[in-house]
Amino acid sequence: MAIVLGPNRYGKAETRLVRVVRDGDTHGLADLNVSIALSGDLAATHHTGDNSGVLPTDTMKNTVYAFAKQHGVGEPEDFALRLARHFVSTQSQVHQARVAIESYGWERLGPHSFQRQGGYVRTCAVTVGEQIQVVSGINGLVLLNSTASEFHGFARDRYTTLPETTDRILATAVDARWRHTSDRGDWGGSFAAARDALISAFVNTYSHSLQQTLLAMGTLVLAARPEIAEIRLALPNKHHYLVDLSPFDLSNDNEVFIAGDRPYGLIEGTVTRDDAPPAGPEWYR
Numbered sequence: 001m002a003i004v005l006g007p008n009r010y011g012k013a014e015t016r017l018v019r020v021v022r023d024g025d026t027h028g029l030a031d032l033n034v035s036i037a038l039s040g041d042l043a044a045t046h047h048t049g050d051n052s053g054v055l056p057t058d059t060m061k062n063t064v065y066a067f068a069k070q071h072g073v074g075e076p077e078d079f080a081l082r083l084a085r086h087f088v089s090t091q092s093q094v095h096q097a098r099v100a101i102e103s104y105g106w107e108r109l110g111p112h113s114f115q116r117q118g119g120y121v122r123t124c125a126v127t128v129g130e131q132i133q134v135v136s137g138i139n140g141l142v143l144l145n146s147t148a149s150e151f152h153g154f155a156r157d158r159y160t161t162l163p164e165t166t167d168r169i170l171a172t173a174v175d176a177r178w179r180h181t182s183d184r185g186d187w188g189g190s191f192a193a194a195r196d197a198l199i200s201a202f203v204n205t206y207s208h209s210l211q212q213t214l215l216a217m218g219t220l221v222l223a224a225r226p227e228i229a230e231i232r233l234a235l236p237n238k239h240h241y242l243v244d245l246s247p248f249d250l251s252n253d254n255e256v257f258i259a260g261d262r263p264y265g266l267i268e269g270t271v272t273r274d275d276a277p278p279a280g281p282e283w284y285r
Contacts, residue, residue, distance in 0.1 A: 005046050009098070011037035012060040019068045027112040030073040033102040034080075036060045038087055039129075040095035053093040060087075075187035076101040077134055080126035088128050096129030098282060102139075122191060123177065125282065133280040136191055137177030143199065144171035144238075147254075149207040167254055170207055171238035174198060178221065178231040179283055181276075185227050194228065197221045210237050210267045218271025229276035230283075237265035 013035045021028035038060075044050035063083065073079050080099040087097040101124050105117035123137040152164035176198060180190075201220040207213045218231045239260035245252045 005043055007039070008042060008046065009037045009039035009096075010042070010054075010057065011035065011098075012057040012064075015061045015064045017064055017068055017073075019073045021072070025111050029106050029114055030068075031104040031106060032073065032076060032079070033104075034064050034083070035100045036064075036083065036087070037098045037100075038091070038094045038096070039098075040091075041093040055087070055091055055094070063087075076103045076122065076124045077126060077136060077185075077187040080124055081128070081132075081134070081183060084126050084128035096127065098125065098127045100125040120174075120195075124187075125177070126183075127280055127282040129280075131280050132183040133282060134180045134183050134185075135177050135283065136180065136187065136194070137175070138191075138195055138198070139175050141174040141176075141195070141198065142171070142238075143174060143202045144169065145202070145207070151209060169240040169257060170210065170213070171240060172202075172210065172213075172235040173238060174202075174217075175234040176217075176221075176231060178228045179279055180227055181229045182227065190225060190227055194221050194225055194231075197224045210235055210265070211269065214267055214269045215271060218269070222271060222273060230270060230272035230279065232270045233268065235267045237267060239264060 015034045015036075017030070017032045017034055019030040019032075021030070036057075038055065040053075042053060044052070045054050063086065067079070067083060067086070071079075071082060080101050084097040084099045087094050103122040103124070105119075105122065106114040107117050109115055120141040121139045123139055125135045125137075127133045146169055147167055149168050149170035150166045151168060152166060154162075154164075176194075178194060197220040198217050201217040202213060205213050205216040214233050214235055218233055221231050222228055240257040241260055242252055242254065243256045243258055245256065
């Protein structure tokens with residue numbers, strides 16, 4: 001039996017960057033969390049401790065800050081592509097670079113005043129190697145319909161206690177990511193339109209299951225945005241339980257609920273075009 005080194009990578013995780021753009025009295029703000037991972041001809045450092053091919057992770061952190069100053073930030077996809085291409089092109093032992101970014105939104109209150117947006121986090125993950133793959137996404141987009149949702153006719157066994165319902169609250173915190181057909185595009189416009197399509201499908205779908213809503217959301221994103229090849233969604237079912245008010249001689253006609261925390265149902269699925277180009281391996285991680 002032989003024991004061999006398998007796939008491996010290393011990098012600098014969660015470099016926090018805030019970049020202020022000073023354009024006279026009006027300032028702009030970019031707030032990012034940047035993670036970098038490099039892979040390639042790195043066997044020597046594992047087998048013998050030879051670090052001649054290991055670019056320090058501290059250098060990666062410094063590169064993030066230097067590039068933010070030299071080139072600006074712009075759209076997170078563009079910044080991630082610039083960083084990933086830099087590491088692959090300047091380090092011959094590096095065959096693939098992956099840069100993942102969380103972008104935190106700020107709402108302008110004045111020329112140089114801002115309020116942090118708490119509604120969701122914009123994400124992207126770029127891989128540069130034998131092929132280039134750009135994946136954008138959104139985390140923590142909390143949505144709720146107070147009606148227009150049912151759940152009944154489900155399978156039962158001896159442990160089933162859940163009652164059927166024809167009128168329930170449907171709530172979720174959307175985590176979605178989608179891969180693009182190209183490494184060039186209007187990243188900001190594409191993200192905004194995909195986000196709006198997710199919201200519109202949730203609002204306008206009469207739901208018999210969260211699975212049905214997931215497919216509707218993914219379908220509308222692909223229908224609206226031809227540059228998106230495939231979308232993956234994870235929808236936790238944020239349960240709301242009707243409170244029993246009968247001990248107080250009060251009725252409860254779907255008005256007073258307990259917002260459940262955990263456990264929760266988790267619905268996951270992928271919606272894709274039948275002619276979508278093949279995905280890179282990073283898409284499946």
